Amino acid sequence: MTRLAVIGGGWAGLAAAVEAVSLGASVTLFEMAPTLGGRARSLEGTGPALDNGQHILIGAYKDTLALMRRVGGDPDSDLLRMPLRLRYPDRETLRLPPGPPTLAFLRGVLTCTAWSLQDRLRFLATSSLWTLRGFRCDPALTVAQLCGGLPRAVRDDLIDPLCVAALNTPSTQASALVFLRVLKDALFSGPGSADLLLPRRGLSALLPTPARAWLLSRGAELRTQRVQRLEAQGRQWKVDGEVFDAIVVACTSVEASRLTRDLAPHWSAAAGAFEFQPIVTIYLESAGSALPAPMVALRESATEPAQFAFDLGQLGQHPGLFSLVVSGAAPWVAQGLDATGAAALAQAQRHFQWATPPKIVRVLSEKRATFACTPGLNRPDASIGPGIWAAGDYLAGPYPATLEGAVQSGLSAARSAMRQPVGATSS
Structure with missing residues (x-):
């Protein structure tokens, strides 16, 4: 049985782990955060469960929807589909x-x-x-x-x-x-x-939580651990001293660059050269209020940062809770989250009618939400070296950083690892 290490428990890593287990591998998944999901997860804490950002799926995300179904999810009920x-x-x-x-x-x-x-x-x-x-x-x-x-x-x-x-x-x-x-x-x-597919449940409930249960029920091992070192050992690999037949590096491009610096310097340099774009999400609370639709577009300007507003009550999550999304948010992050939140609140007050005065619940910033998708960008390939593959939405390909891109890369990396398992043994 091929022993496979998957480093990173975001959507790419989860896709790789699920696919590898399905193909017969013994999988150990390493994730340094206490919860799975990477940049698309729900936050733990008191009060209403919030996501670390508002994500939109679309009907073309066939691999993501199939993966959700494979691990026991129900995207037909968990996502609101609308033209x-x-x-x-x-x-x-x-x-x-x-x-x-x-x-x-x-x-x-x-x-x-x-x-x-x-x-x-x-x-x-x-x-x-x-x-x-x-x-x-x-x-x-x-x-x-x-x-x-x-x-x-x-x-x-x-x-x-x-x-x-x-x-x-x-x-x-x-x-x-x-x-x-x-x-x-x-x-x-x-x-x-x-079609737009808007989450009716928290992001963790869409994939990370059911994928975790699916993996554990099939013998995969999940470890909360930041991997420190990768080493080649003949035709096998060591992950912090533990031997594996193959590795899928499914962490962020920054972590992947760190881990491969000595093993594959050119690949590491490409993975470490990205510029990033942040996303800021402002959660507002206003009892008894509702937006004209579950998702409403907004016009950003020098004084109004948000491009979209979401009514989480209409999505079946939290009545009276709303999120405002600021994509490409670098200029606003430079002004500070307090200033961004205040400007977004004022924007919402100007453009919507409220039954009660809206108040800020939380302002979240994902500083490295995606790579800056600029012309002529050099993105690394999935193959790092013999027996070691990368998975992530930043890899070479025709798409920007999306959940579908992450899932597709994870599936592909797992299949590559199982086709050419360096030093694989049978059991």
Whole structure:
């Protein structure tokens, strides 16, 4: 039986561990935090259970949804599925109806009365050109450069919020090539691919908690431990002195760079060279209040930081609890969390009606929420060396940092480890 070490208990590590166990490996998972889930988990503590950030899944996340089902989850009930809809406090913009993706997109744009007919036709013409070009462009382009010829209303209402939501990078800095790939897979990969899937339960309940139970019930070992050292031993590996046949390094890029510095210097340097974008989540409480919809888009500005607001009561979690999300939040983090929270609270007070005055419950900052998804970014491959693979949403590939990317990388790393287990033994 192949002895596999998985280092990191985020969604990539959990995917790798579950897949490896399914393929017959003896798995030991190392996670330095007291709870599994990495950057998509629920926080422990008193009061309402909060997540460390508000995550949105989409219908195109087929591998993530399949993994949730495999470990006993029920995404059909745990996630609220709704058509892609960008509703602002003062008006509706794009809303995609059900049906075949190309037809749904065409109908959605043509019926978007928030935009003039001329603007709608210009957007359809531009998106048709993207389709004809296979959703590819000059890798050096930013999203702002790619979309510079689009009408201002389309950029403000659709392009900029989708870009910062998907890539966590402002359109003036974000990779146009990655953005086009996201649009292709979300909008045109099949019926329901663009649907928004909003968590009805805490993030830990979606995957980390059921995955933990699934792994333990099948003999996997879970250790709360920060790995200090990896060493090669012939055709095997040592993890802090313990021998394994193969390793999946599924921790953050920073930790992965540290662990591989001596083993694979070039790979380590690439993993350690990322710049990061933070995400700030502001939780508000207002008894008896409700937003116009479970998710409402907001227009950010120099004084208003949040791009989206969520009504956790309408999502079946906590009535009277709301979250405001600030993606690409580096300028606001520089001002401090108190200032960011106060500005977001003032923004919410201006744009929504409240039954009782909203109060800040907590302001959370994930300083390394994602890598900055910029043009021409050098991302390391999954193969670190013989018998050792990486898993994580930062690896080379066409997607930005997403849960689906993390899960896909974990599944792939586990399969590679089981196909070519260096020094594997039979039992």
